[in-house]
Amino acid sequence: EPTPVAPSIEVEVIVEPPVSPASELKKPRKPRKPREKKAGLPAAAVPATERAHARFSPSKLEYIALCPGYVSGDSTEYAREAADSGTRCHHACETRDFTGLTEEERLLVDMCLGYEDDVIAGAEEVYREIKVEMFDQFGFLDLLAVRSGKKEADILDFKFGRVQVRDATLNMQMKGYAVGVWESMPDLESITVHLAQPRTDTISTHTWHKTDLPLLRAEIELVLKRATTVQEDIYDEKNIAVFNPLCEACDYCGNMVRCKALARRVIPIVSTFGGREIPPTVMSVDEVRSPAESGVLLRLAKLATKWADFIGGWALSQALTEGIVPEGFNLKEVSNPRKVTNPTLAWEALRGAVSIEDVLACAPSLSISKLETLFAETAPKGGKAKAKEALASLLMEAGAMTSEGSYHKLEPEKNK
Numbered sequence: 001e002p003t004p005v006a007p008s009i010e011v012e013v014i015v016e017p018p019v020s021p022a023s024e025l026k027k028p029r030k031p032r033k034p035r036e037k038k039a040g041l042p043a044a045a046v047p048a049t050e051r052a053h054a055r056f057s058p059s060k061l062e063y064i065a066l067c068p069g070y071v072s073g074d075s076t077e078y079a080r081e082a083a084d085s086g087t088r089c090h091h092a093c094e095t096r097d098f099t100g101l102t103e104e105e106r107l108l109v110d111m112c113l114g115y116e117d118d119v120i121a122g123a124e125e126v127y128r129e130i131k132v133e134m135f136d137q138f139g140f141l142d143l144l145a146v147r148s149g150k151k152e153a154d155i156l157d158f159k160f161g162r163v164q165v166r167d168a169t170l171n172m173q174m175k176g177y178a179v180g181v182w183e184s185m186p187d188l189e190s191i192t193v194h195l196a197q198p199r200t201d202t203i204s205t206h207t208w209h210k211t212d213l214p215l216l217r218a219e220i221e222l223v224l225k226r227a228t229t230v231q232e233d234i235y236d237e238k239n240i241a242v243f244n245p246l247c248e249a250c251d252y253c254g255n256m257v258r259c260k261a262l263a264r265r266v267i268p269i270v271s272t273f274g275g276r277e278i279p280p281t282v283m284s285v286d287e288v289r290s291p292a293e294s295g296v297l298l299r300l301a302k303l304a305t306k307w308a309d310f311i312g313g314w315a316l317s318q319a320l321t322e323g324i325v326p327e328g329f330n331l332k333e334v335s336n337p338r339k340v341t342n343p344t345l346a347w348e349a350l351r352g353a354v355s356i357e358d359v360l361a362c363a364p365s366l367s368i369s370k371l372e373t374l375f376a377e378t379a380p381k382g383g384k385a386k387a388k389e390a391l392a393s394l395l396m397e398a399g400a401m402t403s404e405g406s407y408h409k410l411e412p413e414k415n416k
Contacts, residue, residue, distance in 0.1 A: 266303060
């Protein structure tokens with residue numbers, strides 16, 4: 001069965017039926033003493049805070065296999081929160097320290113440790129959070145257990161995301177780890193990889209034998225060489241031709257804004273919603289009836305939104321730092337809402353100028369705009385603005401109001 005790595009790479013693998021004993025994750029964890037032995041591999045456990053990052057580490061192989069132009073990029077706030085949760089859970093699995101975990105995270109970690117107990121049972125050597133080298137790249141795997149006189153090994157990797165990753169049989173990260181372990185321990189006859197995903201309640205496993213190693217090495221080497229070549233010049237038309245826009249890697253790619261292949265797919269679609277001429281190559285939403293086409297359109301919509309956010313931030317930054325304001329836009333400073341933080345102090349500051357009944361009428365939020373109206377009612381003609389400024393000064397001096405400052409935005413010019 002061909003591995004869906006990239007259009008230009010066809011590699012056959014021995015496919016075994018995936019094993020997903022989800023119920024195994026629910027086994028209660030037995031009390032155990034942590035077991036760690038550091039001898040046998042060239043690299044000992046490395047704390048996460050001290051790790052360097054390889055350009056094409058095993059964890060990135062899945063993405064650069066999908067598209068050779070992929071590079072790690074900025075994540076959304078939601079993705080960062082998910083990554084932080086995963087980091088906490090991985091640390092807890094490594095240290096058995098549950099401090100700082102949420103109740104859900106405690107349950108997830110406990111489920112993983114229960115499965116880990118089964119994986120390391122009977123192992124002669126156990127390594128955690130170790131560095132493995134893969135060609136001129138490297139990565140860090142969660143756990144390696146060696147057994148049967150150093151002839152068999154198990155690699156266990158925890159995935160705490162909410163989206164199920166590719167099955168272990170085809171998973172490029174697991175292939176990278178297996179190659180890296182074989183580089184350090186060439187006498188191994190087989191390696192079994194385990195992907196434990198507690199949030200999706202699944203476990204995926206696969207065993208490679210030493211006879212599979214040449215094929216695994218060739219597949220990874222092709223992926224690395226293609227990515228290295230393409231990323232030397234992402235604007236070269238020959239390289240653009242092998243990009244894979246709208247694949248899963250696009251969601252996390254730092255090259256997204258600069259990707260011509262993606263722009264050529266997204267810009268015609270987005271332009272149709274701006275009242276411009278619709279290119280004949282664009283699919284009509286009203287005519288889409290197949291799940292495949294609607295899936296492409298939905299991915300386009302998500303990417304277009306994210307791309308628009310990137311462009312908006314870039315344009316605003318350029319306007320603020322270099323004074324280059326996009327044609328047809330104005331750079332505008334907008335004040336954040338002011339808040340009355342202490343109604344008692346506010347009343348004391350305004351005593352004599354505003355009645356207590358009027359102040360209570362502005363409750364419960366003690367609206368600044370209502371107070372300004374009340375305070376400026378008795379001001380002479382043309383003096384209302386000064387009266388409002390005086391009100392703000394009184395409240396600020398009394399410590400009854402806070403101002404959240406201001407922010408800038410690019411606002412389209414009004415049509416003349």
